[in-house]
Amino acid sequence: MMMMMISPCTFLCWIILTTPFTVHVVLSKTDPRQVSALNDMYQYLNPRDKLAGWKSNGGNPCDDSWKGITCSGSDVTEINLSGLGLTGSLGFQLDKLDKVTYFDVSKNNLKDNIPYQLPPHTQQLDLSGNQFTGTVPYSISQMADLKSLNLNRNKLSGSLSDIFGKLTKLTTMDLSYNSISGSLPQGLKSLSSLSKLHIQNNQFTGSIDVLADLSLDNLNVANNQFNGWIPDELKDIKHLETGGNRWSSGPAPPPPPGQKPHTRKSKKESGKSGLSKGAIAGILVGVLVVLGVIIALLSRRKRSSSNSSHFLEENKLSRRQPFTPLSSQELSSDVHAKMQEDFKDSSSATEKHLQTSSSMGLRRLNSERHKSFNKKEMANVPASDHLKAFNDKEFANPSNVKRSSSIKIPQYSLADLQNATGNFAGSSLLGEGLIGRVYKAKYPDGRVLAVKKIDSSFFQDGQRTEFTEVVNIMSKFHHANIVEVIGYCSEQGQNMLIFEYFRNGSLHEFLHVSDDFSKPLTWNTRVRIALGTARALEYLHEVCSPSYLHKNIRTSNIVLDAELNPHLCECGLAMFHERASKNLNAGYTAPECTKPSAYTLKSDVYSFGVVMLELLTGRKPFDSSKQRSEQYLVQWASPQLHDLDALERxxxxxxxxxxxxxxxxxxxxxxxxxxxxxxxxxxxxxxVARLVQRSNMSQRDDLSASRRTNDDDDDY
Structure with a gap:
């Protein structure tokens, strides 16, 4: 029998022919981080038979032709799942898709909030035609490459945060057919490339003056609650829809004294205008120099022949000359505070002039500006400006707090609240916290609100005006996991905050006040509660500027909505918590906090960790009914958190x-x-928020290893 021999040449040719294929597979393997993000999406989307090729663990989207996925090399660059009839949500790892420039999941039935993190470098983002709830996510503010944003026909609500400062490339934005309320943020002025804006069929209020300087050619603001006048600069837009609002009739009033009307000009026109102004300015400077020389000569002659009384009078006048820079200490406190507020948006040239003006000049200019600074302008000051005006130390020192009477939320009368709460009867009492009691207010039209009545002891020593400042700050907090203040009352020595009422009560009640009718929280729900609360704190600590401490994080301050999503209470009340003598809560307070003023951001993190322990174990932070070694939850649980057997117990x-x-x-x-x-x-x-997200990854695989696999957990 003859053996078939393979020549070296044949063997070498075989290697050459097969090697390129092998190398191609290695090079095109999809980035593992992006695969993980798509695996996570797959776990939260249904029906999965619409996602051909997708997997819950691993896989190679770029080579295996996953439905709707387009790649460039080993990177996922486009995701198009439009119109597939998908339900569920989008998961929590979209920020790992850092090479995606096109993301379209429109025309589905996706629910829950829009994910807090989105593909960071997306240029085209389309989430329209779904059932998304909550607010427009703040993370959009970091998507500097965004050119088109479409969120229309969802169920978004709340006010629109000032998230547009970095979106200078945005050309198209559609927020229409939602329930977004409040006034338009001043940050819209930053959208220098915006040509199309659709915000019709929402609940926006206030004026649309902020849009006057934008280069729009397609604007639809119909069917909102806008008022005032349509700026003349917008009336020449090619495609303009403004019906269904509360526009004022008659001619618009002239601009305040010293303020020129808006004019939308082309770049060419602006350039010509700049040149002519420069020429005029040069001529004026020349004239002033000549006049200055003449006046100086005349003054010198007068001084040589003047008497002593004339010299004294002239010496007084010389103190008014604009040669010496004026420090802030030279202004009275009320004028200085007003100057800070009135001139925040002034040009750098104006600021320089103010810094080198005399006391008389500054006061006169400030007086003129004060006359022209009306309530309408105050209402349009960006939320970020108010936030930057306060920090935690300023709360503790009333003299540092900037006074303001502009509050955008409704003021309720004391009589109205007395009627709704049965004169604050015991039967309306929902609970009592460190700084006051909370009552249920019921109205004939079916509305139910929660009213927090702050203890009068916090307003001694003439500090009642601080309540106005606190309301101002709280009204600027807008986050899906934060209980927003919707009204206030300050009458006859009573100071109250009004919030939405959550029928499911607090997390404390779910964990520690169980009864025969309550259903225990499933594991997925507990992780969702931890994640939502972490995001609320992330917003306070890292999104707000300056950062805000909470100082009273505990399960009784986390309320749950109908879908058991968490909402953090008492945000913005740190000043009162610091003054509360009983602020140091047993079990929640970090070791370094020997007194309330010692709190830091990391102290809030500790308190949040205690809440996580409660979710994990079902135990209270401190329980005197336990044996001594188990009374303090952190001390008992910490040594066992890395022991798998102990964890099960x-x-x-x-x-x-x-x-x-x-x-x-x-x-x-x-x-x-x-x-x-x-x-x-x-x-x-x-x-912390990122790690909590990761804690529930690959849940389907993990559940198969559970002691009981018949898990009826709700979808997370």
Missing amino acids: MADPALRGLYPPKSLSRFANVTALCVQSEPEFRPNMSE
């Missing part, structure tokens, strides 16, 4: 073992980081 019995073991372990690891005794070893809240 620690897990809340109400879970009945229905949890993914890996998720439980990851959740415990995040908790352990938060409750570190040394503040510097605790992560910041953005990192």
Whole structure:
């Protein structure tokens, strides 16, 4: 029998022919981080048979032709899942899709909030035609490459945050057919490239003056609650729709004294205007120099022949000359505060002039500006400007707080609240916190509100005006996981805040006040509550400028809506918590906080870690009914958080073992980081939120290893 021999040449040719294929597979393997993000999306989307090729774990989207995925090399660059009839949500790892420039999931039935993190470098973002709720996410503010944003025909609500400062490339924005309310933010002025804006069929209020300087050729603001006048600069827009609003009749009033009307000019016109102004300015400077020389000569002659009384009078006048820079200390406190507010948006040239003006000149100019600074302008001051005016130390020192009487939320009368609460009867009492009691207010039309009545002891020593400042600050907080203040009352020594009423009550009640009718929180719901609360704190700590401390994070300050989503209460009341003698809550307070004023951002992280421990174990932070070694939850649980066997024993019995073991372990690891005794070893809240997201990844695989696989957890 003859053996077939393969020549070296044949063998070499075989290697050459097969090698390119092998190299191609290696090079085109999709980036693992992007695969993980798509795996996460797949777990939250239904029906999955619409997503051909997709997997819940691993895979190679770029080579395996996953439905709707387009790649460039090993990177996912486009996602188009429009019109597939998908339900569910989008998961929590979209920020890993950092090469995606086109993201379209329009015309589906996706629900829940728009994810807090979105593909960061997206240029075309289309989430329209879904059932998304909540507010427009703040993370859009960081998407500097965004050119087209379409969120129309969803169920978005709340006010529109000032998120447009970096979106200078945005050309098209459509927010129409939602329930977005409030006034248009001043940051819209930054949209220098915007040509098309559709915000019709919402609940916007106030004026549209902020749009006057934009280069729009397609504007639709119909069917809102706008008032005032349509700026003349907008009336020549090619495609303009303004019907269904509350426009004022008659001619618009002239601009305030010293303020020129808006004019929209082309770049060519602006250039010509600049040249002519420069020429005029040069001529004026020349004339002034000549006059100055003449006046100086005349003054010299007068001084040589003047008497002593004339010299004294002239010496008084010389103090008014604009040669010496004026420090802020030379202004009275009320004028200085007003100057800070009135001139915040002035040009750099104006600021320089003010810095080099005399006391008389500044006061006169300030007086003129004060006359022209009306309530309408005050209402349009950006929220970010108000936020930057306060920090935690200023809360503690009333003399540093900037006074303002402009509050955009409704003021309720004391009589109205007395009627709605049965004169604050005990039967209307919902609970009592560190700084006051909360009552249920019921109205004949079916509305139910929560009224927080702040204890009068916090307003001694003439500090009642601080309540106005607190209301002002709280009205600027807009986040899906923060309870927003919707009204206030300040009459006859009573100071109250009005909030939306959440029928499901607090997280404390769900965990610690169970009864025969309450259903225990499932594991997925607990992770969702932790994640939502983490995002609320991330907003306060890292989005607001300056950062805001909460100082009273506990389960009784986390209320749950009908879908058991968390909403953090008492944001913006840190000043009162600092003054509360009983502020140091047993079990929630970080070790470094020997007094209320010692709180830091990392102290909030510690308190949040205690909340996570409650979600994990079902135990209270301090329980005197336990044996001494188990009374303090952190001391008892911390040594066991990395022990898998101990974790199973620690897990809340109400879970009945229905949890993914890996998720439980990851959740415990995040908790352990938060409750570190040394503040510097605790992560910041953005990192905590990221880790909580990861704690529930690959839940389908983990559940298969659970002690009981018949898990009826709700969708997370």
